[in-house]
Amino acid sequence: MGRPSLINRDAVLAAGLAIADERGLDAVTMGAVATRLKVTPMALYRHVANKADLLDGIVELLLTEFPPPPAGPWADRLAGLADAIRASAQRHPSVFPLLLQRPATTPRARRARDSVYSALKEAGVEKSRIEQTERLISTAILGFAASEAAGRFRNHSRRQLDADFALLQELLGRFIEFESRIVGDERPAPKIPSAP
Numbered sequence: 691m692g693r694p695s696l697i698n699r700d701a702v703l704a705a706g707l708a709i710a711d712e713r714g715l716d717a718v719t720m721g722a723v724a725t726r727l728k729v730t731p732m733a734l735y736r737h738v739a740n741k742a743d744l745l746d747g748i749v750e751l752l753l754t755e756f757p758p759p760p761a762g763p764w765a766d767r768l769a770g771l772a773d774a775i776r777a778s779a780q781r782h783p784s785v786f787p788l789l790l791q792r793p794a795t796t797p798r799a800r801r802a803r804d805s806v807y808s809a810l811k812e813a814g815v816e817k818s819r820i821e822q823t824e825r826l827i828s829t830a831i832l833g834f835a836a837s838e839a840a841g842r843f844r845n846h847s848r849r850q851l852d853a854d855f856a857l858l859q860e861l862l863g864r865f866i867e868f869e870s871r872i873v874g875d876e877r878p879a880p881k882i883p884s885a886p
Contacts, residue, residue, distance in 0.1 A: 699737040703747040710785040750799035764809040772831045779835035814870035827862045
């Protein structure tokens with residue numbers, strides 16, 4: 691019987707996230723994670739295949755560090771998820787942009803996306819439109835949260851930002867309700883104002 695492992699995948703991912711929080715994403719290397727865990731870099735490869743796999747795992751941590759929204763109406767579940775994502779961005783401002791750069795690829799990371807799919811299905815969005823609708827609303831929420839965490843809105847009060855986020859959620863709720871009324875590919879043509 692071999693020696694028990696001193697590390698596991700969760701420890702590797704947590705070390706990667708901690709390094710990114712402290713020194714930024716560029717500092718996350720296999721060597722830096724190994725040093726933090728006091729193991730050789732080769733020991734990491736039993737738990738992550740490479741740096742890309744490590745970064746995918748960090749995305750997983752960001753998307754799973756909060757509990758899934760409790761059972762309830764679809765709109766409440768999506769609002770709870772949006773609030774949790776915004777809070778995650780505040781906790782991890784230098785790491786959070788990773789969610790805009792890498793898709794959720796691990797089974798645990800995909801659970802967050804799947805919970806949005808489930809809520810959209812419950813809202814009545816056509817099955818063929820769920821993926822696109824999720825991409826659009828997720829990008830809006832992630833974009834706001836990342837912008838806020840990066841300091842883009844630093845000249846605005848917390849009260850204003852909370853009001854802005856509530857308005858964004860309201861607009862996205864209306865978008866979802868609009869999507870739920872579309873049958874098949876019967877989307878009306880967008881009316882883009884022409885330049886004067």
